[in-house]
Amino acid sequence: MRKFFRCLAVDFKSGLSATRTLLVLLPFVVVAVVAFSILRARATGYEAWPETFGDVFACVFGGIRQYDPSLGEEFAVPSAWLLTLMYLLFIPLSFPYRDMGGMGRSTMLASESRLVWWLSKAWWVCGWTALVYALALLVLALCSGVLSCALDTSLCEITPYVLGFYETLDAGGGNVMRFVALALLVIEAMSLAQFTFSLFVGPVFAFATNCVSLLASAYFSFPWLPGSYLMLGRVLDGSMGPFATELGIAVSVLSILAALCVGAWRFSTMDMLEKEVAHEQG
Amino acid sequence: MKGILRYDLVRALRNPILWLSAGISIMFALWAAHTSVFTWWGQMAGADEYAILSASGLWSTWVPVTHSAGFARIGLFYLLPLLAVMPYSFSLRSDIRSGVLGQLAIRCRRRDLYLSRSVGVFVCGFLIGAIPLVVNLVCLACFTPAYLPEALDSLYASITPDELWASLFYSKPFLYVVFNILLDATLCGLWSVFCLALSAVVDNRVALLAGSYVALLAVDYLNSVVFSAIGIAGFRFSLLQLLVGIWRYPKVWWALVFVMGSLGVISLLLMRWRSGRDVL
Numbered sequence: 001m002r003k004f005f006r007c008l009a010v011d012f013k014s015g016l017s018a019t020r021t022l023l024v025l026l027p028f029v030v031v032a033v034v035a036f037s038i039l040r041a042r043a044t045g046y047e048a049w050p051e052t053f054g055d056v057f058a059c060v061f062g063g064i065r066q067y068d069p070s071l072g073e074e075f076a077v078p079s080a081w082l083l084t085l086m087y088l089l090f091i092p093l094s095f096p097y098r099d100m101g102g103m104g105r106s107t108m109l110a111s112e113s114r115l116v117w118w119l120s121k122a123w124w125v126c127g128w129t130a131l132v133y134a135l136a137l138l139v140l141a142l143c144s145g146v147l148s149c150a151l152d153t154s155l156c157e158i159t160p161y162v163l164g165f166y167e168t169l170d171a172g173g174g175n176v177m178r179f180v181a182l183a184l185l186v187i188e189a190m191s192l193a194q195f196t197f198s199l200f201v202g203p204v205f206a207f208a209t210n211c212v213s214l215l216a217s218a219y220f221s222f223p224w225l226p227g228s229y230l231m232l233g234r235v236l237d238g239s240m241g242p243f244a245t246e247l248g249i250a251v252s253v254l255s256i257l258a259a260l261c262v263g264a265w266r267f268s269t270m271d272m273l274e275k276e277v278a279h280e281q282g
Numbered sequence: 283m284k285g286i287l288r289y290d291l292v293r294a295l296r297n298p299i300l301w302l303s304a305g306i307s308i309m310f311a312l313w314a315a316h317t318s319v320f321t322w323w324g325q326m327a328g329a330d331e332y333a334i335l336s337a338s339g340l341w342s343t344w345v346p347v348t349h350s351a352g353f354a355r356i357g358l359f360y361l362l363p364l365l366a367v368m369p370y371s372f373s374l375r376s377d378i379r380s381g382v383l384g385q386l387a388i389r390c391r392r393r394d395l396y397l398s399r400s401v402g403v404f405v406c407g408f409l410i411g412a413i414p415l416v417v418n419l420v421c422l423a424c425f426t427p428a429y430l431p432e433a434l435d436s437l438y439a440s441i442t443p444d445e446l447w448a449s450l451f452y453s454k455p456f457l458y459v460v461f462n463i464l465l466d467a468t469l470c471g472l473w474s475v476f477c478l479a480l481s482a483v484v485d486n487r488v489a490l491l492a493g494s495y496v497a498l499l500a501v502d503y504l505n506s507v508v509f510s511a512i513g514i515a516g517f518r519f520s521l522l523q524l525l526v527g528i529w530r531y532p533k534v535w536w537a538l539v540f541v542m543g544s545l546g547v548i549s550l551l552l553m554r555w556r557s558g559r560d561v562l
Contacts, residue, residue: 083499207488
């Protein structure tokens with residue numbers, strides 16, 4: 001256990017130096033998304049929007065309403081939502097994989113166990129994702145403060161109209177409190193699945209898979225796609241069923257457990273020498 | 283120059299990741315064709331004269347210009363820039379690390395070395411951009427009739443008059459298809475060369491390939507919101523949107539030239555800067 005915590009401490013220290021530039025850029029991404037969402041809302045006549053922290057949160061995680069191709073309308077990619085999530089998933093992408101060589105290899109040798117190393121990295125991915133998400137929330141809270149919004153997690157009456165959920169979501173009928181926790185769990189699950197998948201196909205293909213998975217979630221809203229539970233509007237308006245939060249938690253927990261087990265198995269049997277050569281060559 | 287160019291082309295084309303990336307893009311292209319064909323058959327099953335529109339023929343159901351290809355179309359065009367850079371765009375940095383670049387630099391001129399590498403990377407990107415579009419067209423041609431698109435059906439075909447090469451689409455659709463394939467392939471090629479040039483300053487493969495894609499998503503977001511935020515008529519400047527034949531905003535030639543020119547000039551400057559530096 002002591003070795004595990006030592007590994008974790010080293011990971012947090014090395015991880016911070018590996019991702020600090022991306023962490024510094026995160027507030028700019030979040031602020032840009034919020035600013036353009038507000039400008040766009042104001043250009044369409046919603047001058048007083050946003051009114052609460054929940055509204056500002058919805059700028060980023062609002063998503064799009066359930067898409068029905070049979071209606072003949074064009075699919076609009078939720079670019080703000082996609083950009084923010086891909087950025088959140090990009091931050092913990094590189095470090096664990098790169099750390100199979102160099103300093104990480106020394107840590108692995110010192111820990112005398114591949115399992116300890118793997119668990120430490122998995123905890124790092126989860127911890128870092130939570131940290132990044134918390135930082136994003138902090139920036140959103142600061143934006144709310146700057147915009148003189150109430151620090152209230154409920155959505156104001158016009159938010160369903162601004163987000164395009166006016167047909168399905170009742171005015172003033174939403175509170176983002178539960179969704180904030182659900183989103184954290186889902187992002188953790190996607191991040192860990194990405195790390196595990198990178199052991200099989202490399203980090204860039206794992207990242208591409210997450211991108212396709214998020215796009216597919218926006219297009220299809222299948223209950224087994226984790227991205228479906230990352231759209232505030234869909235979770236609140238019941239598109240994902242009456243037990244969307246519970247189902248989202250179940251899907252995320254199952255994904256986390258599967259990623260941990262498959263990753264531990266893969267990492268205990270994989271050829272490290274091959275990865276080391278690949279690491280040396282980039 | 284010939285020797286190093288042949289070396290780079292052989293190395294680029296024998297790269298298994300190139301064919302893996304091409305395979306993934308072909309899979310999406312076939313899925314798109316399958317969806318379009320079944321949509322067309324569904325319309326035919328309705329069996330009245332109105333259902334047989336020129337808008338449901340070969341040219342109008344081709345993946346860049348149709349909405350009937352479903353998710354496969356979105357997935358294909360959002361993945362293309364990432365797939366284009368995967369095979370060979372990091373080769374310069376990996377060759378510096380492994381010492382191969384130093385070996386090559388003593389056997390040929392620096393200028394030839396960087397030029398041939400850029401050509402190799404461009405060819406990879408070009409192929410990744412072109413192959414799925416050709417496969418989709420050929421697959422559709424096996425199942426749907428090549429009706430000449432009629433301007434009256436533009437509501438269904440979705441190519442509006444302000445779209446780039448719109449008149450060509452309604453008069454000589456084959457030329458429109460060829461131009462679009464060349465355009466998309468060139469954009470993918472230029473994007474891969476741009477990432478190759480960025481590898482002169484970015485040391486981390488994942489940061490280069492995935493990070494540049496996140497930057498593309500940021501530009502795509504900007505393109506989606508900036509015009510509605512400031513309330514003016516929009517056009518496309520995001521690479522992700524320029525690859526598609528039809529989108530929310532029209533494609534205009536000067537924005538296209540600007541994007542291609544910027545990618546080319548920045549790549550050239552970075553490569554020139556890199557060629558003056560140590561290869562060890």
